[in-house]
Amino acid sequence: MNKIIEPRTLPGFLELLPQDQIIFNQIKKIIQDNYEKAGFLPIDTPAIEFSEVLLAKAGGETEKQIYRFMKGETDLSLRFDLTVPLAKYVAKNYHDITFPFRRYQIGKVYRGERVQRGRYREFYQCDIDVIGDGELSISNDAEVASIIYHIFSELDFGKFTIKINNRKVLTGFLNSLGLSEKTTEVLRIIDKIEKVGKDILMEMFDDLSIAKDTANKILEFITTKDDVLSYLNSLSIEDDTFKAGLQELETVAKYMQLFGIPKDYYIVDLSIARGLDYYTGTVYETVIDAYPEIGSVCSGGRYENLAEYYTKQKLPGVGISIGLTRLFYILNEYKLLRLSSKKSISDVIVIPMLEDLSYPINIVNILRNNGICTELYMENKNIKKKMNYANKLDVPYAVIIGEDEYKTNTISLKNMQTGEQENMALEELLLRFKKG
Amino acid sequence: MNKIIEPRTLPGFLELLPQDQIIFNQIKKIIQDNYEKAGFLPIDTPAIEFSEVLLAKAGGETEKQIYRFMKGETDLSLRFDLTVPLAKYVAKNYHDITFPFRRYQIGKVYRGERVQRGRYREFYQCDIDVIGDGELSISNDAEVASIIYHIFSELDFGKFTIKINNRKVLTGFLNSLGLSEKTTEVLRIIDKIEKVGKDILMEMFDDLSIAKDTANKILEFITTKDDVLSYLNSLSIEDDTFKAGLQELETVAKYMQLFGIPKDYYIVDLSIARGLDYYTGTVYETVIDAYPEIGSVCSGGRYENLAEYYTKQKLPGVGISIGLTRLFYILNEYKLLRLSSKKSISDVIVIPMLEDLSYPINIVNILRNNGICTELYMENKNIKKKMNYANKLDVPYAVIIGEDEYKTNTISLKNMQTGEQENMALEELLLRFKKG
Numbered sequence: 115m116n117k118i119i120e121p122r123t124l125p126g127f128l129e130l131l132p133q134d135q136i137i138f139n140q141i142k143k144i145i146q147d148n149y150e151k152a153g154f155l156p157i158d159t160p161a162i163e164f165s166e167v168l169l170a171k172a173g174g175e176t177e178k179q180i181y182r183f184m185k186g187e188t189d190l191s192l193r194f195d196l197t198v199p200l201a202k203y204v205a206k207n208y209h210d211i212t213f214p215f216r217r218y219q220i221g222k223v224y225r226g227e228r229v230q231r232g233r234y235r236e237f238y239q240c241d242i243d244v245i246g247d248g249e250l251s252i253s254n255d256a257e258v259a260s261i262i263y264h265i266f267s268e269l270d271f272g273k274f275t276i277k278i279n280n281r282k283v284l285t286g287f288l289n290s291l292g293l294s295e296k297t298t299e300v301l302r303i304i305d306k307i308e309k310v311g312k313d314i315l316m317e318m319f320d321d322l323s324i325a326k327d328t329a330n331k332i333l334e335f336i337t338t339k340d341d342v343l344s345y346l347n348s349l350s351i352e353d354d355t356f357k358a359g360l361q362e363l364e365t366v367a368k369y370m371q372l373f374g375i376p377k378d379y380y381i382v383d384l385s386i387a388r389g390l391d392y393y394t395g396t397v398y399e400t401v402i403d404a405y406p407e408i409g410s411v412c413s414g415g416r417y418e419n420l421a422e423y424y425t426k427q428k429l430p431g432v433g434i435s436i437g438l439t440r441l442f443y444i445l446n447e448y449k450l451l452r453l454s455s456k457k458s459i460s461d462v463i464v465i466p467m468l469e470d471l472s473y474p475i476n477i478v479n480i481l482r483n484n485g486i487c488t489e490l491y492m493e494n495k496n497i498k499k500k501m502n503y504a505n506k507l508d509v510p511y512a513v514i515i516g517e518d519e520y521k522t523n524t525i526s527l528k529n530m531q532t533g534e535q536e537n538m539a540l541e542e543l544l545l546r547f548k549k550g
Numbered sequence: 551m552n553k554i555i556e557p558r559t560l561p562g563f564l565e566l567l568p569q570d571q572i573i574f575n576q577i578k579k580i581i582q583d584n585y586e587k588a589g590f591l592p593i594d595t596p597a598i599e600f601s602e603v604l605l606a607k608a609g610g611e612t613e614k615q616i617y618r619f620m621k622g623e624t625d626l627s628l629r630f631d632l633t634v635p636l637a638k639y640v641a642k643n644y645h646d647i648t649f650p651f652r653r654y655q656i657g658k659v660y661r662g663e664r665v666q667r668g669r670y671r672e673f674y675q676c677d678i679d680v681i682g683d684g685e686l687s688i689s690n691d692a693e694v695a696s697i698i699y700h701i702f703s704e705l706d707f708g709k710f711t712i713k714i715n716n717r718k719v720l721t722g723f724l725n726s727l728g729l730s731e732k733t734t735e736v737l738r739i740i741d742k743i744e745k746v747g748k749d750i751l752m753e754m755f756d757d758l759s760i761a762k763d764t765a766n767k768i769l770e771f772i773t774t775k776d777d778v779l780s781y782l783n784s785l786s787i788e789d790d791t792f793k794a795g796l797q798e799l800e801t802v803a804k805y806m807q808l809f810g811i812p813k814d815y816y817i818v819d820l821s822i823a824r825g826l827d828y829y830t831g832t833v834y835e836t837v838i839d840a841y842p843e844i845g846s847v848c849s850g851g852r853y854e855n856l857a858e859y860y861t862k863q864k865l866p867g868v869g870i871s872i873g874l875t876r877l878f879y880i881l882n883e884y885k886l887l888r889l890s891s892k893k894s895i896s897d898v899i900v901i902p903m904l905e906d907l908s909y910p911i912n913i914v915n916i917l918r919n920n921g922i923c924t925e926l927y928m929e930n931k932n933i934k935k936k937m938n939y940a941n942k943l944d945v946p947y948a949v950i951i952g953e954d955e956y957k958t959n960t961i962s963l964k965n966m967q968t969g970e971q972e973n974m975a976l977e978e979l980l981l982r983f984k985k986g
Contacts, residue, residue, distance in 0.1 A: 117859075118859065118860065118861065118862065119602060119603060119606045119859055119860060120603075120860070121603060121637075121638040121639075121641040121642040121857070121860035121861070122600055122603055122638075122642070123595075123596060123599070123638070123642065124596060124598060124599065124600060124624075124626070127596040127598065128596075129593075129594070129595055129596060129639070130593070130594065131643060131646055131647075132591035132592065132593060132647075132653065135591070135592045135593055135594055136591070136592060138594070139592050139594075150895050150923055151918050151921070151922075151923050151924070152918065152923075152924070152925065153894075153895055153896035153899070153923055153924060153925025153926075153945075154895065155568035155571070155572070155895055155943075156568065156571045156572060156575055156895070157565075157566070157568060157571055158565070158566065158571055158574070158575075159559075159565055160559060160560060160563040160564075160565060160672050161597065161658060161672065162560060162563065162617075162660075162672065163559070163560065164558055164560060166555060167555060167556075167557060167558055170555045181598075181619070181621055181626075183617070183619030183620075184619075185617055185662055186662075188560075190560070190617075201557075202557040202558075202559070203557075203565065205557040206557040206558070206559065207567060210567055211567075211568075212939060212942040212943055214929060216925070217568065222597060224598075226621055226622075236596050236597065236598065246929070249929075250929070251928045251929050251930060253907060253928045254928060257926065257928070264918075369907070369911070372907065372908055372911045372912070373911055373914075373915065374915045421557070423553075423554065423555055424554065424555060424556070424557035425554065425557070426554065458589075459586050459589055459590065459591055459592070460589035463589070471689060471805070471808065472808055475805070475808045475809055476808070478809075479809065479810045482587050482588065482700075485587070486587075487586055487587050487588075487589055488587070488588070488589060489588065489589030489652070490589075490693065492687045492689045492690060492693070493650060493682070493685075493686070493687050494687060503648060506648040507591075507648055509589075
């Protein structure tokens, strides 16, 4: 007798039952299909990298969360996002890549965060990025957002809003207030407004020794919500960065509409700053309108230089990431999973009531050859147990085959929802499946 | 200026260029689609597990290869196959699972093997298993093999043979020779025949102190290739294990035919033993006929007790695993990749020759809404560079839109293979894509 070890899964690691995994995979497939529909190319980088390579840039919080270890003499780390591996990949394969390089990657990443509900240590990121060689048209910033719009529309979890902003508009505005030396700190504070509210924001500005009336101007700026582009033009700020950012923002907004995003699905929101240092232009966040407290479910932006730690080539890009594992958790938690498609993998289960399986197996072969996902129940159990199995798996239809069906070369089709049962020829069954 | 770090990928880790990744993903999809067509349910277990759980059984070679490390106080390991996580999963979720539990899993596993061509430290396994609760019909052993047949036929890499055997037949035969105490060692030797040949096999038997004529009997047994089932019956061995094994083998062979595997695609091969201790009945290997030196590209078998280290429940099962990463390497290396499907993700690339992108973007929206994978070239380059980009990406069709097309509300469709170009209405283009 072996010693029994408790079969535990690590805390912070999602492991679903099959019925939930089916839904999870449907969401993943919708994301992947939409990335491919827009012609993005797949890549699949390793989950493990040389620590030296992966951590070329990292620091602070991220570095603490990393799964880092030695194997023999080699210092290894698990990837914590898909952006650093992309930078490595593009720098490494620069001469074999066709630019602009439009790539998607869907894969697991690892962060040893404190365990709490809805936060995972292993989670899927689903990224798209467009990387230019030296330059990249601003219109890409709009297309990327439109792909997110199509994915979230198809996921059908309710009204959402893609919020866009431009870091140049923010920094240019801060320049015009004489705050250019405090830009990073101020942006980091601005980024917190949704979480902490206006009063605490004002305190934080005070801590940074920003004068009250300047702080008020910032607050007015980032809280302007109506007709933001006109408001920005009306400010008549002469700073070059501001003017460049405003022009980009106007172009992106115009193209987002051209790419088919309805007007009420996106807004310019000047409070969106994104903490990450490397965004330099457009920034995005996406919120579910009914649940602003969830925060952004899809973020990204434009950066000047993807791979500066690996190459001297200037590689500007724009990208967006969906945190699939967290999104799934949220949709589940808020009961927003409205995907109406199938709950089971099988379209039909064939249930034989015969000793000899030759006839039922032949039916199964024909159904599968016609592209119908078909399961065959082969265990030697009574009819009740067989039907119970089909019920538990939520298979929509059962094909029941007993002596009568065998003798008459027919099948009996049972609708598992209504309980209705009909005898028919196999050809009739195939026809019905073809019609849906 | 940052210090430049060389963007290296770890040795033994596959990282493909997009054009190869597209093919890799096609193979993965064919495997997944076939698993789902047979109604197998998806699961997705973490890549990291508690070492105590993952290594409950492991020992010897496997343990040495494991990526094992501490994170804080926790002893962690990366999974080295998908079978141990399945055992954990089934034991853990025993009360929420419907048996027989038919699951597939496709995911990366990790083994720190010595680096050599065609051997990977991170590789995809694509597993199907059927797990019974206490018992499981032998017909499952045939169905699992038939799914492999369909996958490999669809991959179209040339003639292959699924070799089946039954461990009970082997052990029963060894019992009848009075070798029951040496079963494990003898099976391990038999398993080597393809690699080492008959002479070395005889030496190994001699080292085990097996008499020459007994060794000859074993050799005759495992090298009998014609009409093996009749041969086995003709031996009239009275050992119960042998008889049970023979009956199973006959049943599996019969059902494999019923499940649509043509007779020349499978054989009973008594030399197939599979080194792994935990197989107890049917065992499979699959070889590419023209390249026997490659060895098995898909193996598996029947086991009595999946999760004995995690639960007292008896959970017999049968499963097969495709090592996708190695299979891809082999098909590439031997030039057996005959998948005729698309080399690019995009079906069509839209190339605007206009300043204003409104009309081209509208065309792109319509194409995508019709399910056509469509890329839009948006960079401000000359026509030569634009066409060059389309050529490099191997996109089959380009839709070219200049002033003339815009004014006449048409498009020009260019076949990138033949160079032919035609002006037409958008409706005509959609019709052509619908027809394929």
